[in-house]
Amino acid sequence: MPRVSFEHITKTYGLLKVLDDLNLSIDDGDFLVLLGPSGCGKTTLLNLLAGLLDVTDGRIMIGERDVTDLDPKDRGLAMVFQSYALYPTKTVHGNLRFGLSASKLPREEIEKRIAWAAKLLQIEPLLNRKPGQLSGGQRQRVAIGRALVKNVSVFLFDEPLSNLDAKLRTEMRLEIKKLHDQLKSTIVYVTHDQIEAMTMATKIAVMNGGVIQQFGTPDEIYERPANLFVAGFIGSPAMNLRKAKLSVAAGKVEAVFASGVRLDVSDYPFASPPRDGDEVIAGLRPEHFVLTATGPVAASFTVPVQYAERTGPDASAYFKFEDELLALRVEPGAAAKLTPGQSIAVSYLKGKANLFDARTGQRM
Amino acid sequence: MTDLTATQKALGAEVAVRSAPYFPRKKKAITGRSIAVLAFLAICALFFCIPLYVVITTSFKTMDQIREGAMFALPNVWTLEAWDHAWNTACSGTRCEGLKVGFWNSVSILIPSLALSIGLSIVTGYALALWNVKWAGPFLFVLFICAFVPFQIIMFPLISMTATLKVYGSIWGVAIIHAVLAMPVLTLIFRNYYKDIPQEIMSAAIMDSGSFWKIFFEIILPMSGNILIVVLILQITSIWNDYLIGVTFGGLGAQPMTVNLANLITISTGTVRYNDNMAAALLTAIPPLVIYFFVGKLFVQGITAGAIKG
Numbered sequence: 001m002p003r004v005s006f007e008h009i010t011k012t013y014g015l016l017k018v019l020d021d022l023n024l025s026i027d028d029g030d031f032l033v034l035l036g037p038s039g040c041g042k043t044t045l046l047n048l049l050a051g052l053l054d055v056t057d058g059r060i061m062i063g064e065r066d067v068t069d070l071d072p073k074d075r076g077l078a079m080v081f082q083s084y085a086l087y088p089t090k091t092v093h094g095n096l097r098f099g100l101s102a103s104k105l106p107r108e109e110i111e112k113r114i115a116w117a118a119k120l121l122q123i124e125p126l127l128n129r130k131p132g133q134l135s136g137g138q139r140q141r142v143a144i145g146r147a148l149v150k151n152v153s154v155f156l157f158d159e160p161l162s163n164l165d166a167k168l169r170t171e172m173r174l175e176i177k178k179l180h181d182q183l184k185s186t187i188v189y190v191t192h193d194q195i196e197a198m199t200m201a202t203k204i205a206v207m208n209g210g211v212i213q214q215f216g217t218p219d220e221i222y223e224r225p226a227n228l229f230v231a232g233f234i235g236s237p238a239m240n241l242r243k244a245k246l247s248v249a250a251g252k253v254e255a256v257f258a259s260g261v262r263l264d265v266s267d268y269p270f271a272s273p274p275r276d277g278d279e280v281i282a283g284l285r286p287e288h289f290v291l292t293a294t295g296p297v298a299a300s301f302t303v304p305v306q307y308a309e310r311t312g313p314d315a316s317a318y319f320k321f322e323d324e325l326l327a328l329r330v331e332p333g334a335a336a337k338l339t340p341g342q343s344i345a346v347s348y349l350k351g352k353a354n355l356f357d358a359r360t361g362q363r364m
Numbered sequence: 365m366t367d368l369t370a371t372q373k374a375l376g377a378e379v380a381v382r383s384a385p386y387f388p389r390k391k392k393a394i395t396g397r398s399i400a401v402l403a404f405l406a407i408c409a410l411f412f413c414i415p416l417y418v419v420i421t422t423s424f425k426t427m428d429q430i431r432e433g434a435m436f437a438l439p440n441v442w443t444l445e446a447w448d449h450a451w452n453t454a455c456s457g458t459r460c461e462g463l464k465v466g467f468w469n470s471v472s473i474l475i476p477s478l479a480l481s482i483g484l485s486i487v488t489g490y491a492l493a494l495w496n497v498k499w500a501g502p503f504l505f506v507l508f509i510c511a512f513v514p515f516q517i518i519m520f521p522l523i524s525m526t527a528t529l530k531v532y533g534s535i536w537g538v539a540i541i542h543a544v545l546a547m548p549v550l551t552l553i554f555r556n557y558y559k560d561i562p563q564e565i566m567s568a569a570i571m572d573s574g575s576f577w578k579i580f581f582e583i584i585l586p587m588s589g590n591i592l593i594v595v596l597i598l599q600i601t602s603i604w605n606d607y608l609i610g611v612t613f614g615g616l617g618a619q620p621m622t623v624n625l626a627n628l629i630t631i632s633t634g635t636v637r638y639n640d641n642m643a644a645a646l647l648t649a650i651p652p653l654v655i656y657f658f659v660g661k662l663f664v665q666g667i668t669a670g671a672i673k674g
Contacts, residue, residue: 052567073574085564089586098582101573146572 009058033197036207078147079156086131099146228361237327246278283354287329297347423642446639456627466624480543489554511548533615
């Protein structure tokens with residue numbers, strides 16, 4: 001039962017500490033996405049697991065095996081690289097076969113596996129071509145095929161879709177997800193693309209500055225971000241983060257913004273009892289605003305429209321609120337009617353607000 | 365409907381192109397500047413061609429015609445006598461077996477020293493560029509310094525070393541010295557070429573196989589065609605044209621063709637046989653020229669080819 005765990009991992013390059021005492025563990029069959037901006041240490045973590053880099057301190061376990069000091073080929077892993085890393089002088093068939101060169105398999109078994117992977121990925125007609133004669137999407141499939149033939153229980157993906165165009169990326173995303181459902185293997189996937197993370201992962205680890213900011217399911221990460229970094233990083237348009245002061249009076253808790261707008265947060269599941277006058281940062285998702293409220297609302301106020309933009313099936317409108325832009329998701333039909341400068345009444349749904357401690361940045 | 369209009373438009377465009385007014389471009393007149401450039405180039409070409417012309421024609425002349433002194437005249441009778449003499453019977457010192465001795469010596473020096481120098485430096489370059497080698501930086505620095513040490517400085521220690529190893533004065537002695545002296549530069553060339561191989565290909569190979577030799581023979585060597593041709597040509601010409609190493613380490617029995625040629629020309633008594641000398645010089649120069657003619661194009665490709673695309 002391969003369960004990947006990082007225990008007290010530290011990685012330094014000279015004086016630079018990239019990862020410091022990092023702990024993370026996932027279960028068999030999980031699809032873990034390491035998500036974060038460039039330079040957050042996510043690729044380093046993946047390379048440590050692959051064995052392409054040595055850990056400075058700590059232990060990496062795959063199942064019951066301590067793989068920290070094993071050679072990459074002995075770890076029972078397969079990896080798909082961002083640039084595909086196909087061997088340019090070998091045919092597709094040769095590329096897949098070289099993937100099995102460390103395992104001393106009989107010839108028929110090798111051919112059987114290549115045929116199986118080629119069928120699964122629909123690259124059978126390409127087997128005799130060289131990588132130079134393939135398109136980006138086809139190369140990507142071959143790279144995945146080279147990992148698949150190894151028949152390992154843990155697959156590593158290092159930003160595999162970032163070199164593809166948008167349409168192909170969506171297709172491949174679905175296919176990788178389908179493969180995961182089919183093969184039930186454990187996957188560790190590195191990306192900076194939050195859509196990839198949200199759509200494919202069963203677990204996301206959001207990283208920043210070599211530290212795991214939050215580890216949880218996509219829903220947890222999106223609905224209950226653990227701190228301001230996660231709140232600002234996940235979501236497009238990003239969550240609106242505004243300073244406010246708590247006012248606690250007669251069983252009613254409200255976040256009061258500088259402009260006097262009051263946001264009712266009485267039903268917020270505070271970790272510790274709120275105190276009157278606490279400085280907080282309220283996180284308001286653009287899609288939790290409504291123009292015409294039908295249910296209970298936490299706040300209603302009137303703000304001037306700055307501009308609206310349409311992104312296909314969706315539209316976002318930006319309002320001026322306390323000298324900063326406030327992003328809202330609106331119906332495309334409604335967005336078309338908004339004219340800049342016009343003042344509109346908007347409401348925020350009850351029970352949807354996120355509150356963060358203004359000093360620590362942590363969720364309250 | 366839209367298709368139809370599109371075709372119509374396309375047709376219209378074609379017609380428009382066909383009936384478009386024709387603007388003939390003026391032929392560029394030859395200017396004074398281009399005449400000057402041409403003249404300069406012609407002089408440069410003559411600078412090389414005239415001596416070559418003299419060498420070639422003289423080698424086909426008889427001694428009788430040469431004595432007449434008309435240097436630029438074409439041979440009255442075209443004869444291969446001088447070539448035959450230079451190849452088979454010309455005297456170098458006391459031996460009169462012609463240049464063919466030196467030719468075969470050169471060939472048997474060339475092959476082992478090519479294999480040795482390229483074989484060693486390609487693997488060293490591969491290891492230095494793509495594997496984590498301890499002290500790789502200092503080692504490269506030392507190689508870099510070695511590449512610039514003039515041969516004359518280390519000549520004497522090398523002579524006593526080859527004497528100790530009992531290879532002094534043999535084909536192997538010359539071959540090994542050639543290989544050793546070429547190692548630093550060749551290693552640097554291979555190392556720089558392999559540095560351009562994308563790191564991810566190497567990472568993938570390490571995860572797939574992990575074997576130093578398997579990766580070298582299956583992945584890296586097939587990607588090295590260009591640089592191998594460059595190195596091959598560099599080595600063949602430098603080993604073939606070498607005189608100093610051959611004369612120093614060849615002793616009497618393993619003199620390469622260049623040394624043989626020098627002896628043949630300088631130690632002739634009586635009249636100077638110009639036709640023999642010219643033929644001998646041409647015979648010595650032909651092998652590298654042949655190499656250039658056949659793989660020169662690949663050589664240029666190899667030099668200009670940069671990184672290998674994955």
